[in-house]
Amino acid sequence: MMPSATRTDARESGVIGLGFATLWRGIREQPRLFALAASGACLYTLTGVASSIVLGEATERIVLPAVRDGHADWPAVAVAAAVIVGVGALRALGMFVRRLAGGTVVFRVQGHYRHRVTRQYLRLPLSWHQRHSTGTLLSNANADVEAAWNPLMPLPFAVGALIMLVTALALLFATDPVLALIGLVVFPTFGWVNLWYGRRVWPLYAGVQRLRGEVSAVAHESFDGALVVKALGREEEETDRFRVHAEELRDAMIRAGRLRGLFDPLMESLPNLGILLVLIVGAVRIRSGAIDVGQLVRVAYLFTLLAFPLRAFGWVFGDLPRAVVGYQRVEAVLTAPSEEPQGTRNLTGPGPAALRLAAVSYAYPDASPDGTAALPGTAAPAGTASPDGASQDDAAGPSARSERPVLSEVSVEVAPGSIVAITGRTGAGKSTLAGMLARLVDPTDGAVLLDGVDLRDLAPGEVSRAVALVPQQAFLFDDTVRANITLGLDVSTEAVWAALRSAQADRFVAALPAGLDTHVGERGTSLSGGQRQRVCLARALVRAPRLLVLDDATASVDPRVEGAILAGLRENAGASTVVVVAQRRSTIALADEVVHLDAGRVIGCGRHVDLLASSPRYAALLTAYEQAARAAGTDAMPDPDLATEAVS
Structure with a gap:
């Protein structure tokens, strides 16, 4: 209409x-x-x-x-x-x-x-x-x-x-x-x-x-x-x-x-x-x-x-x-409004960035009653993901969006060069928070500060230069491996290979028919899920970000390969501040600090071993994963809700 x-x-x-x-x-x-x-x-x-x-x-x-x-x-x-x-x-x-x-x-x-x-x-x-x-x-x-x-x-x-x-x-x-x-x-x-x-x-x-x-x-x-x-x-x-x-x-x-x-x-x-x-x-x-x-x-x-x-x-x-x-x-x-104010400030200084979330809250915008979009006669697609691009774990229906916020007064401080793991049950708001760090959405209340500067006050392009987000669902263009990693960035071949080595992707890329110049097909169909995730991780690492955000970005990777990737990040902790959304104990154990989310709120924050000892809900969450995985005879991580129910 x-x-x-x-x-x-x-x-x-x-x-x-x-x-x-x-x-x-x-x-x-x-x-x-x-x-x-x-x-x-x-x-x-x-x-x-x-x-x-x-x-x-x-x-x-x-x-x-x-x-x-x-x-x-x-x-x-x-x-x-x-x-x-x-x-x-x-x-x-x-x-x-x-x-x-x-x-x-x-x-x-x-x-x-x-x-x-x-x-x-x-x-x-x-x-x-x-x-x-x-x-x-x-x-x-x-x-x-x-x-x-x-x-x-x-x-x-x-x-x-x-x-x-x-x-x-x-x-x-x-x-x-x-x-x-x-x-x-x-x-x-x-x-x-x-x-x-x-x-x-x-x-x-x-x-x-x-x-x-x-x-x-x-x-x-x-x-x-x-x-x-x-x-x-x-x-x-x-x-x-x-x-x-x-x-x-x-x-x-x-x-x-x-x-x-x-x-x-x-x-x-x-x-x-x-x-x-x-x-x-x-x-x-x-x-x-x-x-x-x-x-x-x-x-x-x-x-x-x-x-x-x-x-x-x-x-x-x-x-x-x-x-x-x-x-x-x-x-x-x-003429559609950008809905995203831009500032004029720039980030100064090299090295890993300091991150602070100051009482951050977020609620999805209310959908129109008939689901129509802003364009004349346009209908919103069925099964649309959350507006911030979050995974389905964080996405709620229109009614849920209007009932409660996804995040409520989340306050976290991350020191420069440290690794912080974010964990929680399905729907806790993890992916929404990860997207907020890359300014895919802005908080409805509170602020996300990088080196003490609100992301909304930064000049256009500053966030993307300083922050790299690797989502759980890896996307590759119908192009070569090299083009998918650089995405137009002027970097040397040596830098590309260095990023691939950090992402534990150099061996399988070298084995491809044309190496870096191999076409991966539409959405990277010629590669496995784990290989696509590692190429996407290399895409982020080649940019030498000051803040690296991994939204369960190694979920499809073999646990041993994931361990090698995270160990490499641990060894190079001074290069970037790392925030990783994780479920596996092996991943979380490498973090300097763990943030436990539940229903959009921080219910635990501290070292992994301390949370295991002091938070029964945190211990039950990680134990549920491991026990369900052993019962299934696989290293794959099941849905935490189902896993928790199975243990209880």
């Missing part, structure tokens, strides 16, 4: 006014190229008017005398042919310039806005992205941008047609005012039909663009969850779910197509009706001696020439409703 502000604008300005205002924005992006395209269109249309004059004169001075005298004046025929060819060549030149420059305008403006949309996506915080489905965001950057600027292609032709229309009307009045009156009837009728069409088709196209986003969202979710769909045999159900949305889009497009199917024939028929009236009235005028045959040929040919340029108006007016809808959806992205 379109926002109320948009509906008000539509009522006040009208679809046509909004459409031309949208196109004017595109023209201002490429004014010189558009002027060149419009000049080519004017050359094309004016040479069309000139060709009608040439044909009229040739008919009157060459054709009719040849018919009357029984022989042709061949020198005059040669001159007329040369003039016709010359006019045709100029017309072809105008068409070439119009199409080349006009196409360049459209593609450049679309490319510019795609770039702006994607840059805005990167600027907006993760919490904004989690409120919008991926399919809708793809639709904004592709289908909506195309819809917004497609009318720019025929617009130069329409400008030329307008010049041609004025010139043709002047020529019509100079030739015969009576025949010119037919044009004064046909052309206003053409304009009225365009206005009628625009007002009725605009809401239909609004629905089409909204449903495009929904179809893209369902398709993307199905493709992204292909492993689950295949493993659980959900192909038929997913096909049915997609079919429902696809059929809704089909029906909406058919409704808009029916109206377009009525509009296009009207645009085709109006100039032809004008030609028919000209011939009927012109025959009467010739019989009365008011005009001659050459003048009638000139007028009739003018109407024939006007038929095609007038269709350019139809193309522009026909696409204006879609342009309005597309631009409004794009503008909703471009």
